[in-house]
Amino acid sequence: MRTPPEGIEVGDTLTQDEIEDAYKTGFGYRISGINPRRDDHNRRYILLFANEDGPYSDSVTQGRFEYIGEGLNGDQSEDSPGNSALIDARTSDFLIHFFYKRAEEADWEYQGLVDVLDYELQEQDGREVLVFTLEHRQQPDEPEPSAEEIEQERTELQQAVESEPQLTDDEEQYTESRRRARYAAFTQLVRDAYDEQCAICGSVRESPDGNPEVEAAHIYPKHEGGSDDVRNGIALCKLHHWAFDSGWFSLSDDHEILVKDASERNGYHEFKQFEGDQIRLPDEEEAHPHPMFLEEHRKIHTFDDE
Numbered sequence: 001m002r003t004p005p006e007g008i009e010v011g012d013t014l015t016q017d018e019i020e021d022a023y024k025t026g027f028g029y030r031i032s033g034i035n036p037r038r039d040d041h042n043r044r045y046i047l048l049f050a051n052e053d054g055p056y057s058d059s060v061t062q063g064r065f066e067y068i069g070e071g072l073n074g075d076q077s078e079d080s081p082g083n084s085a086l087i088d089a090r091t092s093d094f095l096i097h098f099f100y101k102r103a104e105e106a107d108w109e110y111q112g113l114v115d116v117l118d119y120e121l122q123e124q125d126g127r128e129v130l131v132f133t134l135e136h137r138q139q140p141d142e143p144e145p146s147a148e149e150i151e152q153e154r155t156e157l158q159q160a161v162e163s164e165p166q167l168t169d170d171e172e173q174y175t176e177s178r179r180r181a182r183y184a185a186f187t188q189l190v191r192d193a194y195d196e197q198c199a200i201c202g203s204v205r206e207s208p209d210g211n212p213e214v215e216a217a218h219i220y221p222k223h224e225g226g227s228d229d230v231r232n233g234i235a236l237c238k239l240h241h242w243a244f245d246s247g248w249f250s251l252s253d254d255h256e257i258l259v260k261d262a263s264e265r266n267g268y269h270e271f272k273q274f275e276g277d278q279i280r281l282p283d284e285e286e287a288h289p290h291p292m293f294l295e296e297h298r299k300i301h302t303f304d305d306e
Contacts, residue, residue, distance in 0.1 A: 013110075014107055034069070047099070049108065066132065068132075112137060114137060156185075160229055168225035191212065199279040200279060218232055218233060229290075230286075255289065258298070260301070
């Protein structure tokens with residue numbers, strides 16, 4: 001979701017139903033604060049909400065402001081889906097659409113795009129919470145890359161598998177438009193290589209409109225500069241993408257699933273069932289995850305120390 005949906009402008013007020021209809025998403029009974037989403041092209045974005053009289057008394061003005069992370073009880077975690085998405089947004093190329101509800105107002109005001117500048121853990125009321133520093137974006141977003149631009153990047157990435165992989169991309173050589181085209185091409189190539197199937201569980205879910213759930217995950221993460229090389233990609237369903245990025249899963253050089261030894265954490269037994277299994281690999285060997293990227297993923301999540 002590169003720009004607001006057609007018909008929505010900064011300053012507009014919308015009901016929950018109108019937001020759900022515009023973004024083609026659902027929130028259930030009520031809207032939560034941090035909502036990571038994917039658009040029809042599998043590109044990440046976040047719908048972010050704050051109440052003037054909400055649980056954290058978020059104070060929002062034009063310009064820079066603070067936003068408290070998700071988690072109402074106990075210490076907040078950097079690994080929760082919403083908090084980890086905001087942390088990743090500091091260095092990754094996806095957008096945050098911000099909505100604000102004033103006291104005694106029924107509807108949400110669209111305040112446009114915001115950027116994550118920084119975050120820190122603070123002790124408040126006897127527990128640790130994540131305090132994000134956000135800033136309203138003043139400049140209009142650049143246009144979507146064209147189909148021709150995406151196809152050109154796709155061709156270059158296909159040719160790149162004939163040479164030794166590079167751990168990172170030199171982002172300075174790319175314009176914003178080209179970075180977007182390159183990421184879109186990477187997403188297409190990885191999803192096609194895995195036949196739109198999760199490499200961990202094999203799921204092939206689709207939306208009612210026929211859009212695949214499976215996502216293109218970077219093995220050596222994008223926020224570390226990880227290259228858009230298909231060998232640095234793996235197709236995962238939404239749950240296992242989150243689990244892979246947060247360190248529940250890693251892979252051996254032989255593509256065997258490794259699971260973090262954290263039996264005291266919720267979700268451990270759900271993920272433990274996959275330990276020792278081989279992932280579902282692409283038919284084309286040149287698209288298989290490269291050992292260099294796998295080693296770096298294990299280092300980041302300390303699997304080699306276990």
